[in-house]
Amino acid sequence: MADRRPAYVLLEDGAWFPGTAPIEFEPTYAEVVFTTNLSGYQEVFTDPSYLGQIVVMTAPMIGNYGVNPDDIESDRPRVAGVVVRELSGKPSNWRATGTLSDWLGAAHVPIVADVDTRQLTRHIRSKGAMRGAVAAGEEPSDAVRAALAASPSMDGLDLASDATIGAEYVEGPADARRHIVAYDYGMKRNILGMKxxxxxxxxxxxxxxxxxxxxxxxxxxxxxxPDGLFLSNGPGDPAAVEYAIATLRELADGSLPIFGICLGHQLLGLALGGDTVKLPYGHRGGNHPVRDLATGQVLITSQNHGFAVRGDTGGVPGATALEVTHLNLNDHTVEGVRHREYPIGPLRTISPSS
Known part of the structure; x- marks a missing residue:
């Protein structure tokens, strides 16, 4: 990778971080977030919940075990860009079929390497997630700064309509004991057709x-x-998915068991009268402590969400029918709710698939 070109990460508050570009790419603008996952980068980059985001990896080296066609969660990389400290160009893994840089390059996903990701992450933690740009060059140009200022914010973006499927399909045997209908707001799909x-x-x-x-x-x-309705994960601002909120308001009448995760959990909270808030820098990674309020048990969870249902141990304002069941121990935000009377719940921001 001796031919790396100068590149940088620019944030909307003017802070910028130099790096290098192992592949050629055009300037890209998106929300900049970070994840604390130490491994599983291929799963992260193909997770539809990261649609429209530039992801900073806090682990010091990325790409050391390469890529393969099995460890993916959708049909292609969904991230808008990738920022790393050290990018390995020589993977060591018997399952690897290529390098991370070649795989992302084939999907036209920009990479900026050799960035001080610790400093960048600390900046985001103190200032909050914000719009940013990745671009080639020694330093940010006036054109990139202007384009960044004009780029859209994650607030108000309905990305579920971009991430969802185009038509119904069925998984599982026809004679199964139970029939579940799953709303796809951006569920993870494997390119090989595997479940x-x-x-x-x-x-x-x-x-x-x-x-x-x-x-x-x-x-x-x-x-x-169906015997039950499942509400999936997905990207974007839940308050912007107004058609889904209206539909769930119709369905949440107690006649149908409903449960869900992540975006689905937030949409139902809105449908039942609650509100959502944008988290300062989101919950992304595999080490988030969550307390089960019923048992007192603390769970170390895998999460990927930038919004949360507004509430606390006293409940969800505007949605008196909802009871808070789980709280994040880092920032005390709501991680789970259930209906006090209807068979609605569990609804959590915790991913069960990790």
Whole structure:
């Protein structure tokens, strides 16, 4: 990788961080976030929940075990860009079929390496997640600064409509004991047609799953006559997915068991009268402590979300029917809720697929 060119990460507050570009790319603008995962970078980069985000990896070396066609969570990398401290060009793994830089380059995903990611992460933690740019060059140009200032914020963005599927499909045997309908707001799909992790868990436990697009009507859900309705993870601002909120408001009448994670959890909180807030720098990584309020047990969880349902141990303002069941121990934000009367819950921001 001796031919690396100068590159940089520029944040909307004017801070910038020099690095190098192992592949050629055009300037890219998106929200800059970080994840604390030490491994599993291929799963991170293909997770639809990272759609529209430049991801900073806090682990000091990335790419050391290469890439392969099995460790992916959707049909292609979904991140807008990748920032690393050290990028390995010589993977050591018998399963590897290529290098990380070649794989991301083929998908036209920019990489900036040799960045002081510790300093960048500390800046985001103190200032909050913000818009940013990755671009080639010795230092930020006026053109890149102007384009960054004009780029959209994550607030108000409906990315679920971009990440969802185009048509219904079914996983699992026809004679399964239970039938689940799953709203796809950006679930993780494997390019080889293998079962997604969440769906694999359903099927393994005796369920047939009908996966439906995010804009599917309440009438269609009732026509499918499921034993339960699952609300998936996904990217973007939950408050912007107004069509999904309206549909869930129709369905949350107690006639159908409903449960979900991440974006689905936030959408139902909105449908039942609650509100959501944008977290200062999000919860992304595999080491987030969460307390189960019923048992007092502390769980170390895998998470990837930038928004949360507003609330505390006293409940969810505006949604008196919801009871808070889980709290994050780092910032005391809501990680789980359930309905006090209806079979709605568990609803959590914790991923069960990791």
């Amino acid at each position: 997604r992790n969440i769906l694999r868990l359903f099927v393994r436990n005796g369920c047939r799953v009908t996966v439906v697009p995010a804009a599917t009507s309440a009438a269609r859900i009732r026509e499918l006559a």
